[in-house]
Amino acid sequence: MADARSGNLPHASSRKRSGAADDLDGGGEDFYKHPKKPSTLMPPPTSAWGDHDPAAALASVRHEFGEHGGVNMSIEASATFTVMEPETMRRMFAGELGPDRDFFIYSRHFNPTVLNLGRQMAALEGTEAAYCTSSGMSAISSVLMQLCSSGGHILASQSLYGGTHALLTHFFPRACNITTTFVDIRDFDKVRDAIVQGRTTVMYFEAMSNPTLMVANIPKLAEIAHEKGVMVVVDNTFAPMVLSPARLGADVVVHSISKFISGGADIIAGAVCGPASLVNSMMDLQQGALMLLGPTMNAKVAFELSERIPHLGLRIKEHCCRALAFAQRLKALGLKVVYPGLEDHPDHELLASIANKDYGSGGILCIDMETEERANKFMHILQNDTQFGFMAVSLGYYETLMSCSGSSTSSEMNEEEQRLAGISPGLVRMSIGFVGTLEQRWEQLEKALAGMK
Ligand SMILES: *Cc1c(COP(=O)(O)O)cnc(C)c1O
Numbered sequence: 001m002a003d004a005r006s007g008n009l010p011h012a013s014s015r016k017r018s019g020a021a022d023d024l025d026g027g028g029e030d031f032y033k034h035p036k037k038p039s040t041l042m043p044p045p046t047s048a049w050g051d052h053d054p055a056a057a058l059a060s061v062r063h064e065f066g067e068h069g070g071v072n073m074s075i076e077a078s079a080t081f082t083v084m085e086p087e088t089m090r091r092m093f094a095g096e097l098g099p100d101r102d103f104f105i106y107s108r109h110f111n112p113t114v115l116n117l118g119r120q121m122a123a124l125e126g127t128e129a130a131y132c133t134s135s136g137m138s139a140i141s142s143v144l145m146q147l148c149s150s151g152g153h154i155l156a157s158q159s160l161y162g163g164t165h166a167l168l169t170h171f172f173p174r175a176c177n178i179t180t181t182f183v184d185i186r187d188f189d190k191v192r193d194a195i196v197q198g199r200t201t202v203m204y205f206e207a208m209s210n211p212t213l214m215v216a217n218i219p220k221l222a223e224i225a226h227e228k229g230v231m232v233v234v235d236n237t238f239a240p241m242v243l244s245p246a247r248l249g250a251d252v253v254v255h256s257i258s259k260f261i262s263g264g265a266d267i268i269a270g271a272v273c274g275p276a277s278l279v280n281s282m283m284d285l286q287q288g289a290l291m292l293l294g295p296t297m298n299a300k301v302a303f304e305l306s307e308r309i310p311h312l313g314l315r316i317k318e319h320c321c322r323a324l325a326f327a328q329r330l331k332a333l334g335l336k337v338v339y340p341g342l343e344d345h346p347d348h349e350l351l352a353s354i355a356n357k358d359y360g361s362g363g364i365l366c367i368d369m370e371t372e373e374r375a376n377k378f379m380h381i382l383q384n385d386t387q388f389g390f391m392a393v394s395l396g397y398y399e400t401l402m403s404c405s406g407s408s409t410s411s412e413m414n415e416e417e418q419r420l421a422g423i424s425p426g427l428v429r430m431s432i433g434f435v436g437t438l439e440q441r442w443e444q445l446e447k448a449l450a451g452m453k
Contacts (some may be wrong), residue, residue, distance in 0.1 A: 022088045022103075052356055054241045055313040057123040064116055075303045076112040081105060093285070109283055109291060113299040113306075118279075120309045121271045124261075125236065125253045127246045130273035131282065131290065132302060136237060136256025137163050138295030139270030141171075143252055146282050146289040147202050147231055150177040155194050155225075157205035158182040159212055159421040161235065162412035168204075180204075184420075185216055188224060195228045203230050207245050208238040208351075208362055211405040211429040212422040213340050215243075215347035218354060222249025238395070241316045242359045252278060259431075260363065260396030263308055263315055267301055313359070318434040319396070320360020325438060326430075326445065327365045333449065336368035338427075364395060366405075369426035374452070375404045379428060381448040388444040395431030400441070402430050 064073035081104040083089050088097065097103040099110040107114070114132050121130035133139045144167075148154060156168055160182075168180040181194045185205050195203075203225040205216050218234065225232045226249070234245035237256040245253050255261060257269035272279065272290075282290040290296075320341070327339035340351045341361030351361055369375040379402050382388040389400025393409050403409060406418055406425045413421060433441075 022084045052126075052244060052247055054124050054126070054244060054356060057126060058120060058309065058313075061119050061123045072307065073113070073116060073303070075299055077299050078111075079107045095285075107299065108294050108296045109285075111297075111299050111302070114297050114302040117297070117302040117306045117309075118271070120306060121255070121257075121273050124240065124309070124312070125246050125255075125273040126244050127253060127273040127275070129276040129279040130271050131279050132257065132297045132305075133270040133272065133290065134295045134297050135268045136235075136254070136258055136270035137167070138293070139254045139256075139272045140164055140235065141167055142282060142289040142293055142295060143233060143254060143272045143274075143278075144172070144178070144202060144204070145176065145293070146278070147233070147252075148172075148176070148178045149201075151199070152178050152201055153196050153199040154178060154180040154202045154204055155191065155200050155230070156180050156182050156203075157185040157209065157216070158417070159185075159209035159214055160204075160206060161210045161237075162409050164204075164235070165417070166412040182420075185221060186214070188220060191221065192224055192228075195225075195230055197228065200228070200230055202233055204233045204235075206235040206238065207243045208236075208340065208364075209421075210238060211364070211366055211409065211427060213238075213338050213345070213347075213362065213364060213366060214422070215340055215351045215354075217350055218243070218245050218248035218250055222251075238364060239362055241313055242320065242355055242362055244356055246273065248354055251275070257305060258396075259394060260316060260319070261309070261312060262305060263312070263396055263398060265392075265394055265397040265401075267305065269297060269301060269305060270295075315398075315434065316359055316363065319363025319432055322434060322438055322441070323363050323365050323430075323432040324360060326432060326442065329442060330365075330367060330445075335449075336370075338366040338368065364429060364431050367428045367430065368424050369428055370424070372404060372407060372425045375426040375428045378448060378452055379404065381451045382445070385451060386444040386447045388441060388448060389430065389433065395429075397431065398433050398435050400430055400433040402428055405429050 066072055067074040091097045092103050092105050099115055104110055117132050118130040154168060172178040183190045183194050185191055203221065208215055222232045232250045233252040233254060234250040236243060236245050236253050237259050240260050252274035255271045257271055258267060282288045285291060323339060324341045327337050327342050330337045331342060339345060340347050369378050379391050382402060383391050389402050392401045393403045394401055405427050406423050
C-alpha cells in the first residue's frame with residue numbers, strides 16, 4: 001500500500017494556529033515550545049544518542065509548555081479540530097497537511113497530547129517515532145496485523161505473555177489466516193529453519209520473557225531475521241530503560257505501558273515504537289490498523305502518563321536494586337530463584353553485555369516453590385500475615401505484586417506449552433516494589449519463609 005502520509009513525521013512540532021488563515025508554512029521543529037518565549041533550538045538528531053542512555057534521550061525531547069505558560073503541557077481534549085479554510089480540510093484528507101505541521105483531523109487519527117507521549121516513548125526506545133494505544137494487547141495486535149497479511153506467517157518465541165500466545169495460537173489463524181511457529185529462540189538454527197521464505201514477515205519475541213526472565217539475544221536474532229528480510233518486533237514490557245531493543249537491531253518495540261511505565265497499576269495503555277513510515281502506515285485512512293481498528297488512547301490518559309515518564313528511570317533503578325538484593329539473599333538461603341542479575345542465571349552474561357548501564361537487571365524475580373500448593377501457601381502468608389505484597393497479576397507497581405504464573409497469566413498455555421516455556425507449576429513471579437525500606441521488606445519475606453516450615 002502506498003503510504004500517502006509518510007511525509008507526516010508524527011514526532012514533529014505542534015504550533016498554535018494564529019490569525020485568520022491556516023498557517024500553511026508550518027514546519028520548524030522547536031526544541032522548546034513556549035508560548036511566550038519561542039525558541040529556535042533544534043532537538044538533537046537521533047544519532048546523537050550514542051551513549052545508549054534512555055534518560056539522556058528523554059531529557060532531549062522537546063518540552064511542551066502549557067497554553068498559558070504552565071510548566072506542564074495543556075491537554076488537547078478535543079475529539080475534532082477546526083480549520084479556517086475549507087480547502088485545508090481537503091488537503092488534510094489528501095495527506096498533504098498533517099500533524100508535523102500542526103494539522104489535526106480527528107483524535108482517533110492523531111491527537112497532539114497523545115503524540116507528545118509518543119515522542120517520549122520514541123526517545124525512551126531510541127526509535128524514529130512511536131504512537132500510543134489503549135492497551136499493550138492492542139499495540140501488539142495492531143502492529144502484527146499491519147505487518148502481516150492473510151496467508152502470512154509469524155515466527156515467535158515459545159516463551160511469551162499468555163495473551164500474546166493466545167492471540168497468535170487461536171485468534172490470528174481463525175480471524176486473519178495468519179499462522180505462527182513457536183520456537184526456542186536460544187536455538188539459532190531452529191530459528192533460521194522456521195523462517196518460511198516468502199511467507200514469514202515478522203519475528204516476534206519478548207526482550208525479557210514473561211515469566212521465565214529469559215533474555216533474548218536481540219543482536220543475533222535481528223541478524224538472522226534481517227538476512228531473510230524479516231521484520232523484528234520486540235515486546236520490551238519487562239525491561240524498559242534496562243534494554244533498548246531498537247538500539248540492538250529490532251525494527252519495532254511494543255510496550256504494555258500498563259506495567260512499569262505507568263507504575264500506578266491504574267491505567268491500561270500500550271505503545272508501538274518504530275520507524276515513522278510504520279507509524280504513519282498504521283494511521284493510514286485506508287489501510288491503517290490503528291486508524292481502522294481504533295484502539296485509541298484518550299488525551300487525558302496520555303497527559304497523566306507523560307507526567308510519569310520523567311521518573312521512570314528512578315523507579316526502574318529502585319525496582320532493580322531491590323530485586324537484586326532479594327534474589328541474592330533468597331539464593332543464599334538455598335531457594336530456587338530465577339533472576340537474570342544472578343550469576344547462575346543462564347542469560348546473566350548476555351544481559352550484562354546488551355543492557356544499558358546503571359539501570360540493573362530488571363524488577364521481576366521468580367521463586368520456584370516446586371508445587372502450586374506450596375506457591376499458594378507462600379503467597380498467602382506474604383500477603384495476609386507479613387504484608388510483603390499483594391496477590392495480583394501485573395507488574396511494575398510501587399508495591400510488590402505476586403502471582404503463580406502457571407495458574408494465572410500463563411494459564412492460556414496448556415501443560416506442554418508451559419513446560420516448553422519453562423514454567424513450573426510452583427513458580428511464583430514477584431514484581432518487586434519500592435515502597436517501605438529494603439530491610440523492612442526483607443524481614444517480611446524472611447518471616448514468611450519461616451512460616452513455610
Ligand atoms: C501485560 C503484558 C502485555 C499486555 O498488555 P496490556 O496493557 O495488559 O494489554 C503484553 N506483554 C507483556 C509482556 C505483558 O506483561
